[in-house]
Amino acid sequence: MSNYIGKSIKRREDNRFITGKGKYTDDLVLTGMTHLAFVRSPYAHAKIKNINTKAALAHPGVVAIYTGDDCGNFGVPCGWQVNFKNGDTMKEPPHPLLAVGKARHVGENVAAVIAETLQAARDAVELVEVDYDELPTVTDAKAAIQPGAPQVHDDVPNNIVFDFQIGNPKDEVNAAIESASHVTKLNFKNQRLSPNAIEPRSYIADYDVNADKYTLYTSTQNPHLIRLLMCAFVLGLPEHKVRVISHDVGGGFGSKIYHYTEEALVTWVSKQIGRPVKWTSDRSEAFLTDAHGRDHVTTAEMGFDDNGKIVAFRVHSEANLGAYLSTFSTACPTYLHGTLAQGCYTTPLINVDITAVFTNTTPVDAYRGAGRPEMTYILEHLMDTAALEMKRDPVELRRINFIPAFDGVNQPGYQTQVALQYDSGNYHATLDRALEMLDYKQFRKDQEESRTNGKLLGIGFSTYIEACGIAPSAVVGSLGARAGLYESGHVRVQPTGKVSVFTGSHSHGQGHETSYAQFVADTLGIPIDDVDIIHGDTNEVAFGMGTYGSRSLAVGGSAIMKSLDKIIEKGAKIAAHKLEAAEADLEFAEGKWTVKGTDKSITFGDVSLTAYVPHDYPAGLEPGLDFSSFYDPTNFTYPFGTHIAVVEVDKDTGKVSLKRFIACDDVGNVINPMIVDGQIHGGVAQGVGQALLEGVVYDENGQMITGSYMDYAMPRADDLPFFETDRKVTPCPHNPLGVKGAGEAGTIGATPAVANAVMDAISHLGIKDIQMPITPERVWRAMNS
Amino acid sequence: MIPAKFEYIKASSVSEALALLDKHGDDAQLIAGGHSLVPAMKLRLNQPGTVIDIGKIPGLNSIKEDGDDLVIGANCTHHQIATSPIVKQKLNVLAQTAKSIGDIQVRNKGTIGGSLAHADPAADYPAVILASDAKIEVEGINGKRSISGSDFFQGIYATALGSHEMIIAIRIPKASNGVYLKFSHPASRFAVVGCAAIKNGAGISIGLTGVADHAYRASAVERAYDGDAKAASEHAVDGVAVMSDNFASSEYRSHLAKVFTERALSALG
Amino acid sequence: MQIKVSVNGKEHISDVVPMMSLASYLREVLLLTGTHIGCDTSSCGACTITLDGKAVKSCTILAVQADGSEITTIEGLAKNGEMHPLQSAFKENHGLQCGFCTPGMIMTASGLLDENPNPSEDEIRHGLEGNFCRCTGYHNIVKSIQHAAESMK
Structure with missing residues (x-):
């Protein structure tokens, strides 16, 4: 019986947040703490000829100043190796904690000033004299691979990090495209985005000289991964002497996955000065140094036969990875991108070809969706465009091409042309429901009318699929991941039957303290108040790979389920002993073991107490009720859904207003519908942001001209309507909770729906395509060209 | 973020503020609400040695009727202006303008005097200041003077205000028939284009902000207007060097200036 | 000083x-x-x-x-251990996720409701134009404020 699963239990973590008692890294103050401020490169590409720190060092309150000469041999690694098509290893130049010899993007750390106060540190930064020799810059991926382009790294010819392809042989795909009866072709840029978690990154390192131990407080999505990378690959520290703590984190969206140079640097500095040191990013630094997302330049073609069936699909993109390889940067345009090219469709031939490129820009990595939004945009934007070109209804075009429903149990999973095998899906179901919510027929009537009234209404569809629940270690290992992507889950039953759960997942808004407690309480049949969820501290939690890729419940939840199974299994032995019955005659339900067919039973609490006071106890059985497990998924999970956007375009100004947004998602089983809806809402808002508002822009010198909230536009409350959401449920067949993941679905689905809606509104004026962000000027230009 | 070091002095009267300005010269800056100055100081784009706080000087935050004019104290906040019954009744276009500035928190703290002295080319007030023939009343150590809008706004962050002068009040003729319409920048919410239109008897007056390096009076539109808003608005940027930025090119901004001029004219009663 | x-x-x-x-x-x-x-x-x-x-x-x-x-x-904001209606409404309506923007949202909303106890959806959305939330898409924040306004009547 479910007392909690499937119910919108209010979040227990909210109490501290709504009263101002959240504990974010920058809230902490340690005794003797110093403050670190960076001298950052004002140039996108420059030789550092000399750094004069004399005046800065003499500034009152300054404790120390470091440059690349002091710690340039330490560099942060890339976590995923992708090889060239010819088998050569990708280019992976060092990414030093402070620039050595050369700065490669505006904002790169050049020197670190440590002082007694932030005031002194900031003032002294202005006294550090750096002698730069400016070099030619390149910020655009396509330009960077041209012969003669500025070289970001000396030993990376043409700035190419690697080239990559996935899918069917290119000549077969090319032949099918050439003989297709209709080909839709689009060239576009999937623009660069700045993640903008509202909490800026913040790190405090505290070195204890007597114990030779480090504590790093960090705003990260994955404390254990940071410890692993920093200890094993950067500073060479013994892991058991390093504790990483990540209390409350104010949003991540991917940007707080990565091991950043600043994180390792404060840890190193703390030992050098023998005192705690804090660095908190300001918003300008966040724009310049938090890893960006997207930035693909793409040509994509889809071939159709006379009946509207897709015969082939090919994609070629240059992926801009910025100046250095961030932790997951190389996986995003490859294994998290090319593998999604099947979409929900039966396309028989697919080829995805990617060139990854260095430029003089901020490193690019996973941002909510990571590779999957890029592919979904290509697919879904092509589908609506093809429908317009072929004068077919975009809904019908999708139906013709949908993979038929399969549950992964009675019907096998669906083998794609791009390596993955989908677990379960029913794509018609979410489409049907979304159309019902919309009233499609009525909409088309309204649209006709709107055109005669001078308002331009448009509708856009997106029937997305994504791969999350990242990821089977053996699979990702064979693809170049330098870490496993399992998760740990530790359940400690206290003697009184209260339960402490330690998870390697990390909540930074997702509500794990509530949703995890829901399924733990239901599985053990105990009140939810008897369950506590602990995360975010490497000294408390055995190990963990953290939270990203919509993986927490599917992978982290499954690890906890494994431990719960072990608890119940051992509990049964104790119960059998106490009840003087055979284990096989017992059943466990609602928090007690009962001898089948009798009223003889023992409660979970009594069994727990017995486990810790084992006076009358099964022979040979260890005391205690405490299990730790690791869960390595056997497959990704594949949420899907239908998103529909309705927009109105102001004919005079080109301004697009989002009138309605309908989302029917299928994320498998749902533990807490309220939280899942919230994840979809937030995801959709970020997807809408990409379609209409957001975009990082560099000028010809590599200066970011959108480096503040005065220029970088993100959705505000008055840019958005209420979202209309509903769900279908196709359980995941391969994890114990049947869950798929909901964190990224909204973002992945929303962007193409909105872009398609704009096109639907204006295509009757002869407009073929429009680039994101779809700003008023772009619409106006399209309408007037 | 933290500003470079400075000395802070709170002035308790206009004469004290002026004496301090005189003493500290160009190294001093006045602060009222601080919503333009403080961010610039934190970003270290502005590093005054002395900051003189005029925010609590008595008498600078009143709104009064004086014959055909309203006299708005320099320290009136945008919110105060937006919600003032007198302004809404006698000069609604100004209330409308004030309400369109920033967000409620900014309106609660930012002042009209501060905004005008800062002279952001995309600020909202200048359009209505120009369209209404308002006068900026300023005072310096050598006395008071009154500056017309068209003389006051001179360029990006540049005004006719002397470095030893401060704004005391804004004197604006009442106008019952006026409108301010704005195309907001999606990030900053400043005006990409803001148009104030006022009708007085048979004549109309138009002020445009956001379009050029400073707000201007669209006299070509005023001359051309004979009841046909569309035709007249075609002259919105006649003779004007239109700004261009990442969000709006000069071509598009020119187009918006025309659209908003037409809309504002059409919205006049 | x-x-x-x-x-x-x-x-x-x-x-x-x-x-x-x-x-x-x-x-x-x-x-x-x-x-x-x-x-x-x-x-x-x-x-x-x-x-x-x-x-x-x-x-x-x-x-x-x-x-x-x-x-x-x-x-x-809470008085005598009693949550302010806005605090309760944010929890009840899932008006927060990571919690970082939440104090600012609630304080802005409190100013908003002080001046306008019966705001329309549009007035709430405009009233929040000075506050970013990157988690919720504002959906449940707006709902929370609507509910708080209702409960404060």
């Missing part, structure tokens, strides 16, 4: 440097860390408090400017 402020009903006399923002004063001197700094330049709204009854962005006010003021922060 010495300032005297009343924060959440309690009077404080403190020595501060003029460079210190009111947000930093609340966080670093009074250790009221519920007031958050997201952009430090008055764009994101995470630092919103009420100053003499009006919602303001405390990052863009110098602590010395606040001398003599009455301030309420998120920590002072």
Whole structure:
């Protein structure tokens, strides 16, 4: 019986947040703490000829100043190796904690000033004299691979990090495209985005000289991964002497996955000065140094036969990875991108070809969706465009091409042309429901009318699929991941039957303290108040790979389920002993073991107490009720859904207003519908942001001209309507909770729906395509060209 | 973020503020609400040695009727202006303008005097200041003077205000028939284009902000207007060097200036 | 410089440097860390408090400017252990996820409802234009404020 699963239990973590008692890294103050401020490169590409720190060092309150000469041999690694098509290893130049010899993007750390106060540190930064020799810059991926382009790294010819392809042989795909009866072709840029978690990154390192131990407080999505990378690959520290703590984190969206140079640097500095040191990013630094997302330049073609069936699909993109390889940067345009090219469709031939490129820009990595939004945009934007070109209804075009429903149990999973095998899906179901919510027929009537009234209404569809629940270690290992992507889950039953759960997942808004407690309480049949969820501290939690890729419940939840199974299994032995019955005659339900067919039973609490006071106890059985497990998924999970956007375009100004947004998602089983809806809402808002508002822009010198909230536009409350959401449920067949993941679905689905809606509104004026962000000027230009 | 070091002095009267300005010269800056100055100081784009706080000087935050004019104290906040019954009744276009500035928190703290002295080319007030023939009343150590809008706004962050002068009040003729319409920048919410239109008897007056390096009076539109808003608005940027930025090119901004001029004219009663 | 402020009903006399923002004063001197700094330049709204009854962005006010003021922060909103209706409504309607923008959202909303106890959806959305939330898409924040307004009647 479910007392909690499937119910919108209010979040227990909210109490501290709504009263101002959240504990974010920058809230902490340690005794003797110093403050670190960076001298950052004002140039996108420059030789550092000399750094004069004399005046800065003499500034009152300054404790120390470091440059690349002091710690340039330490560099942060890339976590995923992708090889060239010819088998050569990708280019992976060092990414030093402070620039050595050369700065490669505006904002790169050049020197670190440590002082007694932030005031002194900031003032002294202005006294550090750096002698730069400016070099030619390149910020655009396509330009960077041209012969003669500025070289970001000396030993990376043409700035190419690697080239990559996935899918069917290119000549077969090319032949099918050439003989297709209709080909839709689009060239576009999937623009660069700045993640903008509202909490800026913040790190405090505290070195204890007597114990030779480090504590790093960090705003990260994955404390254990940071410890692993920093200890094993950067500073060479013994892991058991390093504790990483990540209390409350104010949003991540991917940007707080990565091991950043600043994180390792404060840890190193703390030992050098023998005192705690804090660095908190300001918003300008966040724009310049938090890893960006997207930035693909793409040509994509889809071939159709006379009946509207897709015969082939090919994609070629240059992926801009910025100046250095961030932790997951190389996986995003490859294994998290090319593998999604099947979409929900039966396309028989697919080829995805990617060139990854260095430029003089901020490193690019996973941002909510990571590779999957890029592919979904290509697919879904092509589908609506093809429908317009072929004068077919975009809904019908999708139906013709949908993979038929399969549950992964009675019907096998669906083998794609791009390596993955989908677990379960029913794509018609979410489409049907979304159309019902919309009233499609009525909409088309309204649209006709709107055109005669001078308002331009448009509708856009997106029937997305994504791969999350990242990821089977053996699979990702064979693809170049330098870490496993399992998760740990530790359940400690206290003697009184209260339960402490330690998870390697990390909540930074997702509500794990509530949703995890829901399924733990239901599985053990105990009140939810008897369950506590602990995360975010490497000294408390055995190990963990953290939270990203919509993986927490599917992978982290499954690890906890494994431990719960072990608890119940051992509990049964104790119960059998106490009840003087055979284990096989017992059943466990609602928090007690009962001898089948009798009223003889023992409660979970009594069994727990017995486990810790084992006076009358099964022979040979260890005391205690405490299990730790690791869960390595056997497959990704594949949420899907239908998103529909309705927009109105102001004919005079080109301004697009989002009138309605309908989302029917299928994320498998749902533990807490309220939280899942919230994840979809937030995801959709970020997807809408990409379609209409957001975009990082560099000028010809590599200066970011959108480096503040005065220029970088993100959705505000008055840019958005209420979202209309509903769900279908196709359980995941391969994890114990049947869950798929909901964190990224909204973002992945929303962007193409909105872009398609704009096109639907204006295509009757002869407009073929429009680039994101779809700003008023772009619409106006399209309408007037 | 933290500003470079400075000395802070709170002035308790206009004469004290002026004496301090005189003493500290160009190294001093006045602060009222601080919503333009403080961010610039934190970003270290502005590093005054002395900051003189005029925010609590008595008498600078009143709104009064004086014959055909309203006299708005320099320290009136945008919110105060937006919600003032007198302004809404006698000069609604100004209330409308004030309400369109920033967000409620900014309106609660930012002042009209501060905004005008800062002279952001995309600020909202200048359009209505120009369209209404308002006068900026300023005072310096050598006395008071009154500056017309068209003389006051001179360029990006540049005004006719002397470095030893401060704004005391804004004197604006009442106008019952006026409108301010704005195309907001999606990030900053400043005006990409803001148009104030006022009708007085048979004549109309138009002020445009956001379009050029400073707000201007669209006299070509005023001359051309004979009841046909569309035709007249075609002259919105006649003779004007239109700004261009990442969000709006000069071509598009020119187009918006025309659209908003037409809309504002059409919205006049 | 010495300032005297009343924060959440309690009077404080403190020595501060003029460079210190009111947000930093609340966080670093009074250790009221519920007031958050997201952009430090008055764009994101995470630092919103009420100053003499009006919602303001405390990052863009110098602590010395606040001398003599009455301030309420998120920590002072609950009275006698009783949550403010806005706090309850945010929890009830899932109006927060990571919690970082939440204090600013609630304080802005409290200013909004003080002035307009019956806001329309549109008025709420415009009332929040100075506050970023990157988690919720604002959907449940707007709902929370609607519910709070209803319950405060």
